[in-house]
Amino acid sequence: MSPLVKTALRxxxxxxxxxxxxxxxxxxxxxxxxxxxxxxxTIARPVLTQVVKxxxxxxxxxxxxxxxxxxxxxxxxxxxxxxxxxxxxxxxGTTYRKGDVILSLDDTESRANLxxxxxxxxxxxxxxxxxxxxxxxxxxxxxxxxxxxIDVAKALPELPKxxxxxxxxxxxxxxxxxxxxxxxxxxxxxxxFIIRAPFDGFVAKAMVRPGSLVRAGQPVGLFVGxxxxxxxxxxxxxxxxxxxxxxxxxxxxxxxLRVAEGKVDRVSGNVNSTTQSATVFCKVNESMDGExxxxxxxxxxxxxxxxxxxxxxxxxxxxxxxxxxxxxxxKLQKINTNQEFLSIKTLIVSGIxxxxxxxxxxxxxxxxxxxxxxTESGQ
Numbered sequence: 175m176s177p178l179v180k181t182a183l184r185x186x187x188x189x190x191x192x193x194x195x196x197x198x199x200x201x202x203x204x205x206x207x208x209x210x211x212x213x214x215x216t217i218a219r220p221v222l223t224q225v226v227k228x229x230x231x232x233x234x235x236x237x238x239x240x241x242x243x244x245x246x247x248x249x250x251x252x253x254x255x256x257x258x259x260x261x262x263x264x265x266x267g268t269t270y271r272k273g274d275v276i277l278s279l280d281d282t283e284s285r286a287n288l289x290x291x292x293x294x295x296x297x298x299x300x301x302x303x304x305x306x307x308x309x310x311x312x313x314x315x316x317x318x319x320x321x322x323x324i325d326v327a328k329a330l331p332e333l334p335k336x337x338x339x340x341x342x343x344x345x346x347x348x349x350x351x352x353x354x355x356x357x358x359x360x361x362x363x364x365x366x367f368i369i370r371a372p373f374d375g376f377v378a379k380a381m382v383r384p385g386s387l388v389r390a391g392q393p394v395g396l397f398v399g400x401x402x403x404x405x406x407x408x409x410x411x412x413x414x415x416x417x418x419x420x421x422x423x424x425x426x427x428x429x430x431l432r433v434a435e436g437k438v439d440r441v442s443g444n445v446n447s448t449t450q451s452a453t454v455f456c457k458v459n460e461s462m463d464g465e466x467x468x469x470x471x472x473x474x475x476x477x478x479x480x481x482x483x484x485x486x487x488x489x490x491x492x493x494x495x496x497x498x499x500x501x502x503x504x505k506l507q508k509i510n511t512n513q514e515f516l517s518i519k520t521l522i523v524s525g526i527x528x529x530x531x532x533x534x535x536x537x538x539x540x541x542x543x544x545x546x547x548x549t550e551s552g553q
Contacts, residue, residue: 223501223548224534226526228483233416233515233522237423237454238473239407241466244457245373245399251388252366255279258384264395266380270371277382277394281367288364291357292326295350299324302348310341329361330354375399378468398468403458404439405472408451416478416515417441423456425474434458434466438476481514484524490536492521499540501531506544 258278262268270276299321307314316334323331333354336342345351379396382388405425409417417438425434436458445452454476460466491498493508500509509532511523526532534551537544 218504218545218547219537221501221533221537221546221548222535222551223531224551226485226528226530226532228485228524228526228528230480230482231484231486231515231522232480233478233517234475235409235413235417235478236473236475236518237405237407237409237456238471239405239456241458241468241470241472242404242406243375243398243400243468244402244404245375246378246468247372247397248393249276249369249395249397250391250393251277251279251369252390253279253363254389255281255367255387257382257386257388257394263384264377264380264382266377268380269376269400270374270397272371272373274371275368276371276377276397277369279367279388281364284360284364284367288357288360289326291360292324292330295330295353295357296321296324296326298348298353299350302350305344309344310337313337313341330357369394371397373399374401400466401460403434403436403460403466403468405436405456405458407454407456408446408449409441409454409476411445411450411452412516413478414441414445414452417454417476418479421479422477423458423474424477425458425472427472434460434472434474478515481522481524484514484522485526486520486522487511487532488520491533493540499533499537499542501533501546501548504545504547506533506537506540506542506546508542 256279257264258280262270262274264277299317303314303317303321306317313334320331320334333345333351336345375398377395378398380394382394388394405423419438419440421438423436423438424432425436427433436456439455439457441455442453456476458466487498493499496513497508497510499506501507509526509530512525513521514524515522531548533540537546
């Protein structure tokens with residue numbers, strides 16, 4: 175055997191021994207048991223739940239605004255004259271009942287002129303009585319009674335109605351009718367020397383004082399009514415479809431106490447392009463606390479149209495996709511809803527069957543499939 179072959183055999187024998195050794199070591203290592211790894215147990219998150227019960231809901235539309243008197247008029251004088259001092263002085267804040275004299279002007283000259291005109295009228299009618307007895311004997315007594323009823327210090331009574339066209343022509347030709355209407359026009363003008371309260375209210379602005387000389391057309395003040403008021407408020411466009419004329423409205427004070435009630439009177443036909451709101455006018459009566467005043471600021475709500483078979487859920491229970499979490503088999507499950515009405519803090523939705531268990535409080539980090547342990551709210 176050659177030296178080269180001997181060398182090769184010695185090398186192969188050493189390699190075989192090395193391989194056998196490695197295999198034996200691996201076998202020994204493989205006989206050892208693998209250490210056991212214990213997985214942590216899943217802990218169910220405790221949550222508060224509620225059971226859905228659908229019902230019919232009348233949503234509340236939040237509103238706020240300032241009180242304005244329903245009745246308010248600018249006071250003007252229609253004749254020239256000097257203001258007289260009446261029983262109640264004309265000043266800001268002075269209250270009057272409907273029909274009370276607010277202002278009066280000196281009408282001495284006007285009254286004297288009217289007395290003279292009525293006296294001449296009596297003479298005119300008396301002068302034709304003789305002719306009436308001849309031409310219209312059956313009407314004589316009626317005209318005698320009319321003349322006796324005239325008081326030159328008071329407004330003329332209405333003329334007797336003519337029984338025939340012939341009698342009417344007779345009266346007109348004597349100038350009686352023309353004189354009568356001239357005096358009645360003067361009486362109407364004389365009534366303008368007195369300004370009466372057209373409704374219960376108060377003087378909001380007094381621009382003159384007794385003794386002042388005023389002229390026809392001159393403004394003298396502002397008169398504001400009491401008892402009926404209007405509150406103008408802005409309502410977002412999304413609520414308009416739920417709003418009806420005549421809907422009930424309730425206003426509260428800064429402490430949340432109900433102070434006034436009324437109804438929606440009218441709605442503006444325009445929507446503000448910036449705020450996307452329309453102006454709603456609410457008519458309200460005197461406040462319950464007796465403090466309804468022009469300019470007072472109030473907030474409240476309008477009752478919208480009733481929505482059938484829905485449930486009201488706090489906004490903080492909805493996720494970014496508008497879904498809520500229900501609980502089924504101790505796991506969270508997303509529930510899709512149909513949004514019906516959005517208010518400030520809640521959302522009225524439909525499409526959730528009665529008996530469905532949903533969260534009543536938000537859960538931080540909630541996800542679908544999360545294991546939970548639910549407890550019904552209030553228990």
